Amino acid sequence: MTALAEPAAPGAEDEGALAGKSRAGRRSWRDRLVTAGAVIVLLAIWEIAARQVEPILAAPPSRVLRAMVTMTQDGSLPKAVLETAKPFAAGYLLAIVAGVPIGLLVGRFRVVEAALGWLVIAGYAMPMIALIPVFVLWFGLGFAVKTVMVMVMTVFAIIINTWNGVQNVPRTTIEVGTAFNASQARILRQIVIPSVIPSIMTGLRIGIGKAVIGIVIAEFFTALGGLGGVIVEAGHSFQPDRMFAAVVVLMVAAVVLTWLIGLAERRIAPWNRSLTGDGQ
Template identity: 30%
Template sequence: MFNYRTLVSTITVMAFLAVWEFAPRAGIVDATFTSQPTRVVAAGLEIIRTAGFLHDVSVSLSEFALGFTLAIAVGVPLGLVLGRFPVLRYVLDPPIMAIYATPHLALLPIIVVWLGIGMQSKIAVAFVSGVIPILVNAMAGVRGVDGSWIVAARSFSAREWDVFVKVILPASLPSVILGIRLGLSRAVLGVVVAEMYQSQAGVGNEIMRYGSEFRTDYLLFDVLLVSLFGLTATSAVRALEERLWTAGE
């Protein structure tokens, strides 16, 4: 199944690249607007040689890593606690759901007003974008634990901490990983858009600059670079998620 899926995916990608390359050559579309794979690769090689490329990448990665790490550190334990204690969940559920329903990028202007255009605002956007999916899925994972397991553990005189660590936490772990995967993609989006909105460095800042200069080849290279990072990171988390689901069956 894995080999078949890989084969189909490879054929699809190759077909897309072939159409993308030869459609402008055939005059079907204007390469000024769509570019071509060969032109994007050439532009990418030129970008990589520039002195500021590694700086922009390191800035974006640092903002994402710090913001997303904070999102995991806050979202996972808070979600587990809210899922376990209904009274606390009833108190905090309305504001959490309000933030969850609000487009997080709509909060970007006020975050910039509070924290400025430096790294702090990008870290905050990554945190806000990533923490809610993690929190909500962790909470749902705890609430979805089979009650008979908890009753069985307590029948053997298990304390509340033992029930939480040995029953609830392992059973809710797949949902926690799912939340991390969803939060990861949102955090990447948040960092890039925040850099596009107001920034002095970062890949998002370069995307905005190339777009304003109508340099499609360079613009698409940076967009594909972000997409590749997001795909690689989410695929790694998805693989971990599938292993946990398989282990739980």
């Protein structure tokens, strides 16, 4: 009498895993080639278009690159990057430290949502540029006001995404924890937080863009240094190559930081990619 089901061959799973890795590798290389092609096309269009206007109005990528090299050699670009990076990092970290716990509490407990939910929505919708004069009065023109501006611009996006993630946790998983007499703290730590990690990371990615806007706005108003100061100074002196050099540095930094957060998400929550699937 034959067995109803025979075990799979020992190498079957290994072959399937290798095939999956191979397909993922091909998609990865395809995506890199598409990205590189898009960048080349964009730079070519920029180069051609910028050469058709007055040099004081726009700069082609070739001039911007030369300006970046010159600014790096004379030390002005590294100095500006460092002056921008310090308050950016401080404000962004403060936004994470404040935003994630508040989002968890607002999403998990109705009392906290009733008390703070409206304030979070109002803070996210408020044009923060209107608060710059107040922040300048309170914190001066230096490091503190830049840090506060980055933090305020970023924290509400993190709170809202975390809040939304908590509310999307399946009720059945929480009921299982309640059925086993788990405390609210344990349910939050062992059920809610692992489920909300993708939403938190989405908030962090959105927060990068908000933080870049915050630091640039703060430096526009203070005009005491940093990449924002370089942009203002170059604009006033009709040096579009230096201005675009600072803008490009900000864009590249934002893209790299967003990519790093995505990489961290794949390390912290590798299951999310298999559950949601990825692009074809």
